[in-house]
Amino acid sequence: xxxxxxxxxxxxxxxxxxxxxxxxxxxxxxxxxxxxxxxxxxxxxxxxxxxxxxxxxxxxxxxxxxxxxxxxxxxxxxxxxxxxxxxxxxxxxxxxxxxxxxxxxxxxxxxxxxxxxxxxxxxxxxxxxxxxxxxxxxxxxxxxxxxxxxxxxxxxxxxxxxxxxxxxxxxxxxxxxxxxxxxxxxxxxxxxxxxxxxxxxxxxxxxxxxxxxxxxxxxxxxxxxxxxxxxx
Amino acid sequence: xxxxxxxxxxxxxxxxxxxxxxxxxxxxxxxxxxxxxxxxxxxxxxxxxxxxxxxxxxxxxxxxxxxxxxxxxxxxxxxxxxxxxxxxxxxxxxxxxxxxxxxxxxxxxxxxxxxxxxxxxxxxxxxxxxxxxxxxxxxxxxxxxxxxxxxxxxxxxxxxxxxxxxxxxxxxxxxxxxxxxxxxxxxxxxxxxxxxxxxxxxxxxxxxxxxxxxxxxxxxxxxxxxxxxxxxxxxxxxxxxxxxx
Amino acid sequence: xxxxxxxxxxxxxxxxxxxxxxxxxxxxxxxxxxxxxxxxxxxxxxxxxxxxxxxxxxxxxxxxxxxxxxxxxxxxxxxxxxxxxxxxxxxxxxxxxxxxxxxxxxxxxxxxxxxxxxxxxxxxxxxxxxxxxxxxxxxxxxxxxxxxxxxxxxxxxxxxxxxxxxxxxxxxxxxxxxxxxxxxxxxxxxxxxxxx
Numbered sequence: 001x002x003x004x005x006x007x008x009x010x011x012x013x014x015x016x017x018x019x020x021x022x023x024x025x026x027x028x029x030x031x032x033x034x035x036x037x038x039x040x041x042x043x044x045x046x047x048x049x050x051x052x053x054x055x056x057x058x059x060x061x062x063x064x065x066x067x068x069x070x071x072x073x074x075x076x077x078x079x080x081x082x083x084x085x086x087x088x089x090x091x092x093x094x095x096x097x098x099x100x101x102x103x104x105x106x107x108x109x110x111x112x113x114x115x116x117x118x119x120x121x122x123x124x125x126x127x128x129x130x131x132x133x134x135x136x137x138x139x140x141x142x143x144x145x146x147x148x149x150x151x152x153x154x155x156x157x158x159x160x161x162x163x164x165x166x167x168x169x170x171x172x173x174x175x176x177x178x179x180x181x182x183x184x185x186x187x188x189x190x191x192x193x194x195x196x197x198x199x200x201x202x203x204x205x206x207x208x209x210x211x212x213x214x215x216x217x218x219x220x221x222x223x224x225x226x227x228x229x230x231x232x
Numbered sequence: 233x234x235x236x237x238x239x240x241x242x243x244x245x246x247x248x249x250x251x252x253x254x255x256x257x258x259x260x261x262x263x264x265x266x267x268x269x270x271x272x273x274x275x276x277x278x279x280x281x282x283x284x285x286x287x288x289x290x291x292x293x294x295x296x297x298x299x300x301x302x303x304x305x306x307x308x309x310x311x312x313x314x315x316x317x318x319x320x321x322x323x324x325x326x327x328x329x330x331x332x333x334x335x336x337x338x339x340x341x342x343x344x345x346x347x348x349x350x351x352x353x354x355x356x357x358x359x360x361x362x363x364x365x366x367x368x369x370x371x372x373x374x375x376x377x378x379x380x381x382x383x384x385x386x387x388x389x390x391x392x393x394x395x396x397x398x399x400x401x402x403x404x405x406x407x408x409x410x411x412x413x414x415x416x417x418x419x420x421x422x423x424x425x426x427x428x429x430x431x432x433x434x435x436x437x438x439x440x441x442x443x444x445x446x447x448x449x450x451x452x453x454x455x456x457x458x459x460x461x462x463x464x465x466x467x468x469x470x471x472x473x474x475x476x477x
Numbered sequence: 478x479x480x481x482x483x484x485x486x487x488x489x490x491x492x493x494x495x496x497x498x499x500x501x502x503x504x505x506x507x508x509x510x511x512x513x514x515x516x517x518x519x520x521x522x523x524x525x526x527x528x529x530x531x532x533x534x535x536x537x538x539x540x541x542x543x544x545x546x547x548x549x550x551x552x553x554x555x556x557x558x559x560x561x562x563x564x565x566x567x568x569x570x571x572x573x574x575x576x577x578x579x580x581x582x583x584x585x586x587x588x589x590x591x592x593x594x595x596x597x598x599x600x601x602x603x604x605x606x607x608x609x610x611x612x613x614x615x616x617x618x619x620x621x622x623x624x625x626x627x628x629x630x631x632x633x634x635x636x637x638x639x640x641x642x643x644x645x646x647x648x649x650x651x652x653x654x655x656x657x658x659x660x661x662x663x664x665x666x667x668x669x670x671x672x673x
Binding site for chain 2: 157161162164165168171174175177178179181182185186189210217221224225228229231232
């Protein structure tokens, strides 16, 4: 019921949308487990493809882990706004007297907690599997923690732009892969610096800067993109 | 000045204005391209280290420069379209995308042609070439997004949002690729160094860059006119114009 | 006057569907948007609600709050009706569990309050969506194909609901493929007149 004077504070709007989306995610554990399983299985492909030599794998592991994280993020992004679009919730959100940017950010936050955040927490396990030296494991986790914030936000933008297109999943990947390049570069460099005993903090700071920047800029673009998708 | 900008937003007025502009721009572009090409490819002295094979930069560098500038033109047109809802800005953006994409491709191909005799490999992952490649992907993304939408007005809106985000990202992408490259490559080899360029080689290069800017403008205007012809094929003013010819 | 529509045109992409649509809706009125398939009934209703903004030109003025129910039910299929109806994305009002259960009982869904919406039949899901009508206090209802998927009893209930709403001073604008149900009480807006 769109009315002229919004009565609720943005914080309440954010929270209720966050909780609703969170509850929705939790009702299907497959949506949380599948990206992690995907990550796990694709990681396994690399020793199979490159050979089991531990030195090679260890040297390549920061790149492998980050690229696979990026791919997993692409998979997850494709579904972000799809259910809202299909079941009509997006229409109703667009009618609300609250900015779509805020409600979208609430859903993105819930999504990130269920996917990127978990991935970052579990990443040291996969790092060990690929022979990443111990010095790199914490940095791997932190870099993925910050990096997945960017990846989720950029992925959400891709989803918002392609949600009204049939089979828009592949197009989504084409759109956001170039935008993810800086995150990939900063993330892998941070891990490599940590392994070499250098200075990963400056790279992590760059990642943090990207994350903050994305948090400010992306929701606006996502709100605009969602309105375009509703119009088409 | 504002009335001029206002007039640009009207298809019939723009069609007439661009017609005059094209008639003037075409010979200028052709002349500049010919003079620049002859000067650079034939007249300018051979390079101390690379001999004659460096001459491809007279195409490679202008294409690269204008390709990057073209993205900003596209994004700027998109911004105008989003903020002021001017349909002509949509047309500009839609026309700029394929032109920029082709220029980026030309830059990449000529970069490869330069690379083979200079460094022995068709493709080298150095900072500039890699950034160019990502720019190509950004362009192709805009084109693909436009084609994917059935509702073309919504398509233009979506592309405007995407190209604006791309525009904000481009400096970050270029910088990060720069850092990526300098971290990874062995210090002894420098693929693209900022070497001082002799004025006998610089002037033809600048001329070719100007020529390519004119080429971009020319192609953009022609593209826009074609788009307008299609969009307004049923309208009175166009029928009258064609009838007058 | 709850809704004033002046000289509204609806375009999809480069194609104009409707031109110069005028409509004014006051309390106590029922309006049905009538027209052939594809003439633009849903597009117009979405434009009136403000869901679609691109391609909608002209003046649309709302004098108060309204409730829009689209083709899709706007229900999260993994959540229960109670969870879904607690609050409406487009409104500020939170319904209490008691109110929700009353509303669900009125649409003949007592006992289904806590099942996931996805496990209900299409007709039942439609009734959950329509239960929003009982929980809202908006004077104007914009309903897109509200009678779809409803059985005879459901249709009768919805008719009664709309009549009660309108008798209390509200108004309803709806689209439907089915012929007029409200007899002399409703007015038709024939979109064929405005089609381009």
